[in-house]
Amino acid sequence: NRLLITTGSLQAIHILARAFIDPGDRVLVENPSFIGALSAFRACQAELRAIPLRGDGMDMSLLAKELNSASPQPKFLYYAPNFHNPAGIIYSMEVKQQMIALLRGRNIPVIEDDVYSDIWFDEKDLPEMMNLKAMNPEGIDICFTGSFSKILGPGLRLGWMLVPEAIYRKCELIKQSIDACSPSLSQVLADKFIRSGEIYRYTARIREEYKNRGETMIATLEEHLPEYVTFERPRGGFYTWLQLPKGTDTTIILKRAIEKGVVFVTGKTFDPAGVQNDHMRVSFCNTDAATIRRGIPLIAQAIREIIEK
Template identity: 60%
Template structure:
């Protein structure tokens, strides 16, 4: 009989990953995965950029690279982040194999078995997995329309056993789709100051805003550079270029960077040089800004199509957010509803989504569900949403 570690025994398979096989069926319309639209990837632009590189750069793309990242990409990405006002010069940048690895490295840096970790309720499943792999004791703090509920955060901070870190996704939250208000971020900063609790600020979707008037709300906490808080800012090329590149980053204080680099050396030595070369070329070409602007408008169109379908077909007792960016719409059903049972009915009709308990730190609360519109055409959305609405009505009345 095999004996496995305690850490691995605490992990559970991601429901989203389990749904991928189902979602790939041609007879299923999938609103499950937060995957960019395949038709939106800049394939021709990347082919042209790579073909125009000099032979030495192409050869370097096939070679091992430094653990922190290729110097050329670190330089171009620094410029990209500085345009957002991020304090690159007073921090250190580390390229990671997807932003998931960034979360895993930070978890290993800060968490010992049994340590308290504060997360949003609901919370990104990848973060929950990363923290569970370090045997954290997860404590979910609810969010409202403006962000983390500060009174409840205060209660957690005042507890005798100090939390080891706080994790948030303030910009088009995964899965709840919300955008933190400027005022709520200011309250959050005041609450954390003096607590000695590091903050992980996950910004995978901030570039995908739909309304120019939201730009002020999108200012990262890291760019505010608040005193007395170690802010670990993470981002990714997955949503703004392509998840197949498997490239993310973290911008962190020097001491944290040093520890994360050591851990990364034992994990994968370095992230893929080939895709780092491609990402660097894309930034330097100046194409990245116009590309993001284009996909931003396409996702806005798809989000509008889903909102219109929900307004037409959902019963009035279902509440949801109208997204202002990102990939997701979060539905709240009456208390006692079971989104997993609704999903089973919807699958028989030809559509699938992710049940809310996937994003619950305790894996219990299930009267919610996440819909993703990013990988569907307006026509697919118009066809799939009535299937889900009918499943809801059948089970909830």
């Protein structure tokens, strides 16, 4: 494996997309999925084939059906294993083992996008969070992407990919054609942060702050949301994914919420088909506990005013 430093993890995903995709190629993604990755794949004119998420990861029966279909073989599978954006879930070890079994022998690489795994709230989740890259399954090329943005600051725009040698050589050429190299200043800062050990002390501090915000979000949602709105309790990361009654148009609710001074991201933003809109993503990463306590009741009011009118 070779390490390639990139200008944010999103650039790593863009480079991998350009390395693998020709126009019209099939790519397997989650539904919902990270909008940045979807945009990168669309920019390369990929055909996105979506596998729905459950509470413990992709629906493996539907992944098997997709893999066994008569359609051309997909160029790769993209997934986010820990504290998924937007769904907030952790892939279970059982699902990851099933994924390995389904992919083995098919020559389908995996892009494993794991930028939130340092922001866990409970140590008991750590064994379940092991990456496919660390598991190193025989016969499957795992392209791992990571980022300093979530732990040091998004302004650094510093990420990386860890990929097999043959894939690295192609990605290196693409990287050089984009921006030659990522900013040296950001790399020197990150290097110093790691070598001094400060990265571990700092990450421990911000983990506690995000945990406090996440727990405040959970408590406030449980207190104010109508009973027909459900959500996955975040165990780390930045986001909570709310599920509203089937067929709800969260764009209408968003307009009402904006009138009240609060915002969220509508569900269809993360749907590879851009259609399903009965979910919403609320974030606690850049909002302190007091603001969360003021803002969530306003979102709950907007939901009730639209759905119960």
